[in-house]
Amino acid sequence: MVQMLSPEGELLLQGPYGAYAAELDAEDLRGMYRDMYTIRRFDQEATALQRQGELVMWVPMTGQEGAQIGSGSALQPQDYVFPTYREHGVALTRGLELSSLLRRFRGVSHGGWDPSETNFHLYTLVLAAQVPHAVGYAMGMARDRKLDSQLPEAATVAYFGDGASSEGDVHEAMVFAASYDAPVVFFCQNNHWAISVPTEVQSRIPLANRAKGYGFPGIRVDGNDAVAVRAVTSWALEHARSGKGPVLIEAFTYRMSAHTTADDPTKYRLSADEEAWISRDPLTRLEKHLRAAGLADDEFFETLAAEGQAMAEKLRQDVLAMSSPGFTDAFTDVYAEAHPLIQEELEFHRRYEAGFADSQEPTA
Template sequence: MALEHLPASEFDSAELDETLMRAAGSAPEGMVQLLTPDGERVGHQLYEQYALDVDAEVLRSFYRDMFLIRRFDIEATALQRQGELVMWVPLTGQEGAQIGSGRALAAQDYVFPTYREHGVALTRGLELSHLLRRFRGISHGGWDPRESNFHLYTLVLAAQVPHAVGYAMGMARDQAADPSVPAGATVAYFGDGASSEGDVHEAMVFAASYDAPVVFFCQNNHWAISVPTEVQSRIPLANRAQGYGFPGIRVDGNDVLAVHAVTRWALEHARSGKGPVLIEAFTYRMSAHTTADDPTKYRLSADEQAWTTRDPLLRLEKYLRSSGGGDDAFFAALAAEGDELAAKLRADVQAMEPPVFEDSFTDVYADPHPLIREELAFHQAYEDGFADDDEEDAEEAGE
């Protein structure tokens, strides 16, 4: 039986349950946390460099970003279920990791995402409906990466990670040749499943060899589709950085403040010429891997329930309310804004024009190609063969 098809009961070990339950409480030793699941601000004496001083306005903006991207995710999932999208990749549960890291980026930094970084896209100013063009099946991309320094989604697992290193090496050369160019860094997002790919290893070797200004950001959401992290790695993923000779940091991925502080430090480290950093954001995918996935086949509802107490939105809401940073009026206004966003998103998607089929042939090469022209002519002749049938149907309908 293939590993990815094992039923949930096969993974139901006492060791795994203990790990998950411990993670659902306080942060494990060595994990950076600034905001507990109960919404209490805490210091991290072992990692004073990650101290974060933000005012109530910034905290509200963090919460707003997380709330709106979750509302977007809910609406996109509904659109797929109603046949408006071919597929969708949910992010519920990972808002803290994405908004916290995305908000640490500078304008000159460049992001290489996977296919789930909708929250990071929000922080880079993308029109959210553009994210749905590919999932609607009308575009190979959906946006111009040069406008936001946010690359196109990469559906091939881990393929974007070497690209991020190469781009970072180019940025370093440009800055060295012209000191007036702002020092920048790249961020390569990938999941715990992708960390098992050879592309990630090769990228880290190159990054370490050339001190590339890149931050490897692993969202460890505990499931590579149906394979748990415990099967993929016997050590915390952040520990792998030691083998390459650069820092590795494990952070509570559901703590938006800790993620922001750690990512800010890592980006400054990379931009200053000190080389790469690996961040492991310890989070959890609360929804399916994609809308084609059924997580009940491989994980237990008790595990999901244990992680609901670590909800990144819930913990920040608790802190905002207890500290006086957010009242009922703030949350009510945000709920209304979320409904407006969802309505606009639905209208935008339904207004998207279908692609011209011939473009599937003309977009293959930059210049006309005889083989492609031949294939297009064959297809057009095939389509024309149905013309007689259409005329007969029309005549029968007229009778």
């Protein structure tokens, strides 16, 4: 397993990916910590909003900040991301307004943002469906560049969890990617639980080893080590962009909270297991390094705490200000252009609603 930052915060630039980690300066490391702290505070506020009835559901990601910020910060603007429904940290690195992530979970939008603005696709709630989409998009990008050499080298990243890795979609996507040397990085966040099913029930070998069967590189990285994840992802993206084909990254991490706010993890895992992972917290690990290396002081962390609180307050205001769409909007979201059948159904709905106007009893 690739690791650059020990749980005690000691930086060890070793192995073939050490050179990529060595490129990170103090501002890069502080930036990664800032993003990890911000997205954890965001996750806490979103969970509170759901518990207070302001969101229909929420998908927490606490514990996976290192995997998401480490990989997201390695992306270049021309790269395109296909997320599942938990990649809030990656969304932050792509420049999304955080409140837009909550529009779907509040039930006021089918998406929440325009993917073309940030090259970050809409969340995919159908397990593993985004993985073949990422491969097809990557194949399209490679074809476009053959037709126009002025286009920049680019890759897609398909994010999925250990549970999704058991879906046929992932297998089929990897077959296609290997067959056509698609510039795609498969990024599996192995957080140990497919809802209530542990990883050892899903696979007898490390998930990264599956790449050998398809004929492309597979790397297992400490997902709670943001520096190592950044280094490995940088190498993988460079490999894919240069036409050498796909890469599978398994980020070995842990989901510290529930699968969703509708889940109760106490039903299937022990608190002792969670306690064992607290010492591997990705934020604590990077903070130790920043302090020990003299790259950040108390003022930095205090300022960050104040900024996080201000972000949470604005997030709550934004969510409460979200207006619900009208029922007729459902008829305009099916096709890009007007469709006669949909128009007919819309007119029927309007006549149906109008029929109640004459039946209302007069008020006293």
